[in-house]
Amino acid sequence: MSESFDLEVNGVAYPVSVDQSRNLLSVIREEIGLTGTKEGCDDCECGACMVLLDGQPVNSCSYLAVQAQGRSITTVEGVMQGDEMHVLQRKLLEEGGVQCGFCTPGMIMSAHALLDRTANPTPEDVRIGLSGNLCRCTGYAKILAAVEHAAAELG
């Protein structure tokens, strides 16, 4: 059954009319048109579809769009601060934490949530915080370093 409601993504209320069975990922990508969030497995395993829901990381492939009504969603497109890159984006770019880039949006969202809840994460905190995001290219080393350095810069 179809339902019409507003979905707040990156501070913008998007009116959508979708079937109740639609997952949040497909609505963000196909109805709203923000394709930065990726589908890698459709099984809650890879984290490529990670978005923030009221600041909490959520695999949007396994979350119904209707459940996100009245909540605030952040995707990778909402991470830039005006014209400025977020420190996480800048560190990933500068330190080689990106290869194919497919995991990167989800990785940024998980890292974002980690830094929001943990001001001075230990290397182990970072490993655990990103363990829900698979990367098949980098071996994680440069991603972990970038997130640690971003945390240090944020103090």
Added chain:
Amino acid sequence: MSAGNHTVVGRRLPRVDALQQTTGQTQFADDLNPPGALVGRQLRSTHAHAAITSIDTVEAAALPGVKAVITGADLPITYGILPVSQDEHALALHRVRHVGEPVAAVAAIDAETAERALALIHVKYEPLTEVVTLDQALDPDRPLIHGEGDGQNVHRTAALEFGDVAEGFAAAGHVREDVYFFGGNTHAALETHAAVASCSPEGKVTLWSATQVPHYVHRALAKVLDIPAGRIRVIATPNGGGFGGKTDPFSHELVAAKLAMITGRPVKFNLSREDVFYAHRGRHPVLMWVKTGFESDGRITAMHFKSFLDGGAFGSYGTASLYYTGALQTSTYRIPNYCFEGMRVFTNKPACGPKRGHGTPQARFAIESQLDKAAADLGIDPVAIRVRNAVEPFSTTVNHLRITSCALNECIDAVVEQSGFHQKHGQLPEGRGVGLALGCYMSGAGLPIYFNKMPQSEVQLKVDRGGGVTVYSGATDIGQGSTSMLATVVAECLGLEPAELTMITADTDLTPVDLGSYSSRVTFMAGNAALEAATKVRTRLVEAVAAKLEAAVEDLEVANGRVGVLGDPESGVSWTEAVVLATAATGPLVESGSYTAPKLAGPYKGAGVGISPAYSYSACVVELEVDADTGMVDVDRVWIAHDIGKALNPLLCEGQVEGGVYMGLGEVLFEEQAFRDGLHRGPSLLDYKIPTSLETPTVHTTLIESDDPEGPYGAKEVGQGPLLPVIPAVANAIHDALGVHIDEVPITPDKIVAAMRDAARGGSGRVGPKGVPDFDFGELIRVEPPEGFVAP
């Protein structure tokens, strides 16, 4: 080229496309949504082996919202990546050969309608006896997977002898025979395969696809659609990881194009994760037997290597994969007499193909494991036996491979010293161990996949009147950084910054041909082509500015956005002025460059596999801990040194090494494309586990620069080689930790526990295959060693 004083080469620069990637703006294939696009879906076989007796699509086609339904009869022309293996149909025709093989396809207005339509296609199957294992493939009473009747399902055999192995074994003081098995595994790139096709009113077909090989897809489309190549455009979208998994032409690409032609609307296919496990083309399961003769000091006198590849349902790259299991033994170690016998069978499973290291990691596992055993037999340490046999720079192997730059010994020294290997090997507490292994890989296959004498890579450069430089290359960025590599080479030559260039890549209408992102060929081949094109532009600029300044050409330099007198570029003119001068003097500033590998093939059938204009070298030490009771392995640290020739961008090169180590660890410790009869055991990332940040250890990377004489600025490959030594280094470390030999990959905890129990009962403490089939590989081709070959 310029010696030492590089301005771009050697700098740790971000990827040129990293800003798009980190802001979510990179357009992967599934991110493309042309207006009016239809959703494509494939119906897949539920049988491993069956005859298709009928397909009824009437009901599906009548479903409102369905725009087209096609079956194998609509695309009857066969294809395959290798000219010798044209054995695939875009949709199965008459017969299905594995579970998950596409049988029919639909295009509909949305995903839900497309999926409902699939359920309305009625396929009648007549099951045939399955052929799933190597033994079953050799059973003459089983049906043939290709062709009619019974017989052995042997796809290809190879039998080559270089030198005289009998003589070599006779001269050996010690001979070992060992058997190993390497289970198959898959690429699991995070992006699933996706493609969008459109067809213009004039009949021009455009395909956007996550492919590593747009040129080969272009050729396959022309063949299967039966239309001129000039009416087809293939654009490779940035690949969300490749690793060899997107290196064949695939059903969904051909089907998308056909459906777009039928409907006149764009059609998009985005494979599910399960679909990708069926598309596969991953690492072959290989059973191996290796007999090696040694002198008492560890020197190898002869090697006889047999491989048995389980190829799955189609040829794919299999003929090449087969030869690759035997080709690079001699480019790592000096083997004076060498015999390779190999065979590949068809089985009713998704086809295997090339995965990072293509056919060589399996053999590498066997040889490096055996070397440690031989060293123990002879009372030599694992470092010494490798150093004693290490191949030398600028030498020729017994199977006619030309070795140029080679810093293998430097790689060994680096990891042995950094890891403290000598202080640790055999001396750590029970349950803790270190292992060493080496590797070698090609910087590009020496020959193209289809025979031709044209360049293997072409690059065009256009400089507009405002000074803007556009680089056109067919090379496909699969995450390895090929676009950044091209920008680095061109920027270095022209005294610009990589970020200033406009990069147009992987578009068969716009860019000249590059054969594709496989065999670690792009830096060497596209890099050299780009360097040639840039050098021509540079020459024209310098000549024009020299005329204006009334200076000698050799006194000028191009640096920091200016063209001026050597050491004082400020003396000259700005880049843009130089461009205007050159364009006025000699016309449009457009140049091209190309690369064709030197003729390197030896005088024998199969000599085309293994030849390369240069080889990379790696050495790896792994330190790990194993729980003797549970068999759980915890890899602590990895030291790896890689002879890269020259690191054009060390930041990106390290990333390739770290990624290769990571992938190797996944393969050796838990990844396996496993089947129960013809059914995949777990076609999802829930079941097929790949390492997370928690399982990935600290990696210490050392890049060794041997400055290859033919590489662009001395560079060689880095994408594949570093994976190779990781797998046997783990196996050897596990032996060092517990004294057991696990001669089978993946080395899962159950195998370690079984080996420990066996040892406790007084057994050998070995888990692995017992033997290999008694198989006739056909007439042995005897090849004389190259002229002037000197046995070590």
